[in-house]
Amino acid sequence: MTHKKKVILSNQPPAKWRYWDFVYLNGSNPIEEWYQALPEDIQDTFDALLKNNQKTKHPLQWTGFRKYLHGGDLQKYGVWEMEFKGEDGLAHRLLGIFDGEKKAVFLVGCYHKGGNYTPSEALETAATRASLLAQKKAKTIERHVKTDS
């Protein structure tokens, strides 16, 4: 038996991933606050990472994608972890969730050293924020990827 695949040719480039920051209803954006507190070179690496990954279809193949986190609400909401390092030598981490077609929501920015997260409650915060979003007690705002051009 022969299976034939239907090939659809398109000139349209594949849709890129879009990124969204978690934002409290009062407008406070903890992701942007975390980003602004990073040294410039770490911001550059983070921006380059987002730029690279937005063109990568499967998030499990994203550069820097670590894993889905296990346990409790982290698992329930599908919280994942992405990592990158800069010149400060710290393993910076970004915790987030996927929400719909090619939409990634960033929940917490932190770093990881010696088995500990800083801030120490990063995982709990990620679960709480995911829960707030699910209950529509928080919102998101799109993070535009810097293009430098």
Added chain:
Amino acid sequence: MNGTSKRIAKLLKDAASRASYIRAKLNVLIPSQIRALRLRRDDMTQKQLAELADMAQPRISAMERPGETNFNIDTLVRLAAAFKVGLKVQFVPFSEMLAWENDYSQDAFNPVPIERDTQFLAPAPRPVQLDFRRAWAEALRHRQTFEQRARVMYESFVNVAGSENLLIGTASAKPILDAGTVTYIEGSNPNPELAAIQAIPPQDLILIPSINQWAH
């Protein structure tokens, strides 16, 4: 001054900023390429790549994490060899580096391994750069002989298309030739040459065989 202008001013002024900026791009683009290549190779595991590159698996894992590894050339060479691809390290303008980043896609990045690299294994002949003066002098030197054979040579043109011969005119055809109709007969694209040849009477044509000897 907006954020972009401030950044550019800093990059213009400060070597450390430029180094950080370049490093930030490479922190992502090198791990991304390694990851892409590994996944394209039949989902090669990090362990398999480590064995091919004679490295430890945790080192491969670290090299796929953005910013984790300060790559040296030898490490990249070993990875390239393991992936059976070449490596190009090139200093470029910032605009070119940015264009590379903008155009790069991890999903699309898939350089062919050497065993499928037909351009490397069987390269197409390089276009011949003709030393016109030298070829013309040679044509004149053999003018009598060639003029006698001109018609034969013209008829043979169609048959020899693709071979490394040059069809060239006699002195009376020189104005046309000077206008750009000196032709290296290339089988892959014979029509422009054919049009030029048809503009010259057959008796004014000369064939210089084995034109490669005139190329430089």
